[in-house]
Amino acid sequence: MNNGDIINVAEDFSRYPAGRYVSDGPYSGEQFRRLFLMPTLAQQREITIVLDGVRGYGSSFLEEAFGGLVREGYSSEEILSLITIVTSDPSLEFEVHEYIEHADTRDTV
Amino acid sequence: MKRCGRSERIYQIRVTYKRTKRKFRSKRKKEKQKSNTASYDHIIKAPIKLILNDENHRHNVLDFIEDINFFCRLKNKRILLDFSRTTHMYSGATLLFRAHICRIYNKKHISTTIKCKYSKVPKINEVLKQIGLLEILGQKLNRTPRHPDVVHWRYAQGAGALGEKYEEILGSYDGAITPALSEGLYLGITEAMTNTRHHAYPDQENSSYNEIPTNEWWMFSQEKDGELHVVICDLGIGIPVSLPTKKPNVWKKITSKLGGTPKDSIVIQEAIRHSKTRTGKEHRGKGLKQLTNVLANTKGGRLVLFSNHGCYNVREGDVSLFDFKRSINGTLIAWSLPIANLETAA
Numbered sequence: 001m002n003n004g005d006i007i008n009v010a011e012d013f014s015r016y017p018a019g020r021y022v023s024d025g026p027y028s029g030e031q032f033r034r035l036f037l038m039p040t041l042a043q044q045r046e047i048t049i050v051l052d053g054v055r056g057y058g059s060s061f062l063e064e065a066f067g068g069l070v071r072e073g074y075s076s077e078e079i080l081s082l083i084t085i086v087t088s089d090p091s092l093e094f095e096v097h098e099y100i101e102h103a104d105t106r107d108t109v
Numbered sequence: 110m111k112r113c114g115r116s117e118r119i120y121q122i123r124v125t126y127k128r129t130k131r132k133f134r135s136k137r138k139k140e141k142q143k144s145n146t147a148s149y150d151h152i153i154k155a156p157i158k159l160i161l162n163d164e165n166h167r168h169n170v171l172d173f174i175e176d177i178n179f180f181c182r183l184k185n186k187r188i189l190l191d192f193s194r195t196t197h198m199y200s201g202a203t204l205l206f207r208a209h210i211c212r213i214y215n216k217k218h219i220s221t222t223i224k225c226k227y228s229k230v231p232k233i234n235e236v237l238k239q240i241g242l243l244e245i246l247g248q249k250l251n252r253t254p255r256h257p258d259v260v261h262w263r264y265a266q267g268a269g270a271l272g273e274k275y276e277e278i279l280g281s282y283d284g285a286i287t288p289a290l291s292e293g294l295y296l297g298i299t300e301a302m303t304n305t306r307h308h309a310y311p312d313q314e315n316s317s318y319n320e321i322p323t324n325e326w327w328m329f330s331q332e333k334d335g336e337l338h339v340v341i342c343d344l345g346i347g348i349p350v351s352l353p354t355k356k357p358n359v360w361k362k363i364t365s366k367l368g369g370t371p372k373d374s375i376v377i378q379e380a381i382r383h384s385k386t387r388t389g390k391e392h393r394g395k396g397l398k399q400l401t402n403v404l405a406n407t408k409g410g411r412l413v414l415f416s417n418h419g420c421y422n423v424r425e426g427d428v429s430l431f432d433f434k435r436s437i438n439g440t441l442i443a444w445s446l447p448i449a450n451l452e453t454a455a
Contacts, residue, residue, distance in 0.1 A: 016299075017272065018271070024269050056299070058270075
């Protein structure tokens with residue numbers, strides 16, 4: 001991870017995030033969670049994620065990256081207390097919070 | 110009888126000579142054509158019009174593709190795709206045809222040789238060159254595509270969700286289309302790419318081609334008459350077949366409402382309807398809803414989604430459904446977005 005506890009998705013991961021699982025593509029939500037979110041949360045460190053600068057975020061990417069943390073065993077409260085989302089699009093932040101709070105429902109088509 | 114003058118006689122001799130020469134040339138040309146086609150084991154005639162949203166033309170296109178797949182399974186054969194009578198090639202049907210050719214050539218041991226016979230319409234030959242078909246078949250056309258309808262065709266293919274491919278064929282439209290539209294297109298395209306894997310597991314009973322499914326996709330973009338057309342397709346099992354196993358809850362809702370065997374178009378519509386976002390924000394959505402979200406960002410946009418027999422059409426917010434007799438054995442999504450009146454690059 002670069003820049004301490006700040007992750008800029010476009011710079012540190014990819015400008016083209018897409019897909020849910022690693023098998024979907026190289027820059028999937030699962031890959032992002034494994035590379036950046038899991039190691040930080042495992043150490044109980046606070047983390048700021050900058051979402052700006054990418055082409056776009058598909059729902060499956062966001063759900064798997066952030067909702068997947070709940071399925072990995074972290075509580076919603078714990079995740080929300082450690083992760084800060086920075087974005088110029090408020091609906092993105094809202095969506096991420098929704099995925100964390102309702103991660104058990106995975107009825108995406 | 111009046112006797113001819115000298116000049117009249119010379120004229121008649123010239124005319125007779127030219128007629129004989131012409132007849133001889135014509136005979137030679139026919140013989141040459143005959144010898145060219147005679148060396149092929151099978152000649153498959155391409156349809157006059159490659160269109161998917163007309164029942165008759167669609168039938169011809171699918172027959173054409175089915176014939177190619179059938180004859181390519183035979184070993185050590187020479188096949189000629191005869192485009193001589195083709196006059197129109199629309200992006201959807203052309204992409205589907207090219208996808209099948211790519212899949213045939215992606216196999217490691219292909220013993221069949223495929224060549225194509227050029228159309229009498231020069232524009233069609235330019236299209237064949239522009240979409241890279243001639244390159245795949247190892248043919249050369251000494252003609253650079255110049256027609257405005259042809260030069261703006263862009264082509265990409267891949268497997269899985271490869272967002273960077275968006276840049277290859279649509280990156281140049283940055284500035285010519287709004288950022289919201291660009292983002293919407295990106296989400297729609299990457300969602301379609303992701304779905305190729307989820308809709309691509311084997312279903313031998315329902316596949317008329319009996320091919321090994323892959324997670325490959327093929328994409329075209331074309332700028333024409335102030336509109337940007339983007340088409341992406343896969344050769345998977347299609348949304349109506351994948352939905353019952355992938356999303357049993359959604360399928361249960363559909364069947365309880367519409368009965369056990371709903372039409373493909375209705376399944377597509379319901380699959381999109383049940384994938385709305387929980388956030389309630391119009392410009393965000395999840396799953397298949399992301400395919401239609403792009404239309405919310407621009408006026409006059411259209412979406413046509415073909416999956417197996419079904420066709421889901423959105424135009425200016427109005428949804429229309431249609432079911433065709435024959436299945437395309439895959440999913441094809443086409444967006445048409447006006448770009449002329451949007452903010453333009455400096």
